[in-house]
Each structure stands twice: as C-alpha cells, then as structure tokens.
Amino acid sequence: MQRSVRNMKELAWTIRHIEIRSKRLVNELFSGEYHSSFKGCGIEFSNVREYSWGDDVRTIDWNTSARKNDLYVKLFTEERERTLLLVIDGSGSMLFGSRQRTKKELAAEVCAVLAFSAIMNNDKVGLLIFSDRVEKFIPPRKGRSHVLVILEEIISLNSQSRGTDIGAALNFIRSTQRRQAIVFLLTDLVDERYEKAMKILNAKHDFVLIHLSDPLDREFPRTGMLHLHDLETGGKTIVDAAGGKALERYRISRREQREALKKQLSSLKIDTVYLETNRSIIGSLNRFFRYREKKI
Helix, strand or coil: CHHHHHHHHHHHHHHHHHHHHHHHHHHHHHHHHHHHHCCCCEEEEEEEEECCCCCCHHHECHHHHHHHCCCEEEEEEEECCCEEEEEEECCHHHHCCCCCCCHHHHHHHHHHHHHHHHHHCCCEEEEEEECCCEEEEEEEECCHHHHHHHHHHHHHCCCCCCCCCHHHHHHHHHHHCCCCCEEEEEECCCCCCCHHHHHHHHHHCEEEEEEEECHHHCCCCCCCEEEEECCCCCCEEEEECCCHHHHHHHHHHHHHHHHHHHHHHHHCCCEEEEEECCCCCHHHHHHHHHHHHHHC
C-alpha cells in the first residue's frame, strides 16, 4: 500500500513537472506558432465594410453595395476550432533510452507541449496509444483537466503487447475520425508496411510524423562485448563493440537506413519532425512550425 501511494505521488509530481515546463514553452514559444501552422477548417461570413483600394473584387457584396449605393466587401472569420489527435507508439522499443530520457518520456514531453498549445487555441485534444493493437483511446475534448488525464495515461502506460502495427493504428483513426483532424504520430518507426496507411491518412487529415530516436540508434560507443535485448521480440544478441570495423559497419548501415527513410517519407509527402532523446525539442519544433506557416 505504501509503495502504491508513493508511486501515485511520483506520478502526480511527474505530471505537474511536465505541465509547468510545457506551459512555459507554450507561452514563450509555441502557442502563436501552433495557431499559425494549423489554420481553422474553413471560414464564415461575419460582416461587411466599405471597399478599400487593394481589396479583392471577389469579396464585393453586390446586394449591400446596391442598397447603399457604394461598394462594400464581405468580411470573414476563421472557423478556429479543430481536433488534435496524439497518436503514440506504446511498443517495447519506446521504453529504450541511453541518455537523459526514454523515447516514451520524450513523446510525453512533446505531447504536453502540443496539447497545451491546442487548448490555448480552443481546440480539442484526443489520444490514441497503440502497440500491435489499440491499447488506449481517449476521445477528443477541451480543457486543462482533460490534458492532464491524457498525460497521466501516457506516463503510466503499461502496454499489453510489445509489438508494433502502425498501419492498424492509422486505420483505426480513419474509421473513427470523420472530420479532418490534426494528427501527430509519435513513433520510432520500428515496423514495416505502414506506407499505404500513412499515404491514405495524409490525404484526408493534417498528418505529421514525429520520428523519435536515440544516439545508440545511430552508432555504438567503443566499449567491449555488448549484450543487447530486443524490447519488442525478447530476442538477445551479443555485439563486439571493441573492434573499429564492426562499429563502422553498424554506423554506415544505420546512416543508410536513415537516408532511405527520409527519402521514403519525402516521396510520400509526409511532414516529419526528427527528435532525439539526448536533445532539446525546442529547435526542431520551432523549425517545423516556421516551415508549416510558410507552407500554408
């Protein structure tokens, strides 16, 4: 019982810490960028005003102009409310982290920033956690208390399965989200055959992939015999990390895989943010938001 209470206190402290840090980042950096990067789904008529030099002639309200015997143009406002859906890989490989944090902890930090940015813009936020099945789905809602529920689910998650099936998760979104949503997929992409599902989802929704990685995904340090344990399959292997040639082959192989992945995502026209467990999220997210704003 004491251990359970201690774990609950630690969970509450972790959530509070993430909330404080995330809100500071949102207030200082990301709230306006989020709004500019993800516009509303449409526009609605709000009022009219007199025509000014340079106004688009297509906005002229001819009925009002005829009635007032002068030129008037229509004014429109953005339909702001949107839905943000956070889709998190909950497979075994997301528990790995060789430096400051695991991939799962990195995902939680990113989700907190995105979620608080969304509710500050009056958007709804939902959550989908998946492995090779749907582990948890929380329908989109508004408000701080709802975001805290989402963060608690992410931090305390203990998936039933260790495997990964990205395609199944994206197909679930297609079947449940009828209206266009902003979909952030956070994963290390330890999976295959997800390209078709990404392409289909990207055509209907505002889809962004956040690729999470760790320094050891790129290269091993020169140490000695490494005992490796696959967190998804349970398989174990031993790697000789003492020899320079073996380490160089691994580094080259991983670099080629990363380059091939970037080409693949580019060909699919998937907006992608690359984050690492040993680096701050600020620079990469800032660059992404600026890119999105220019793109829009």
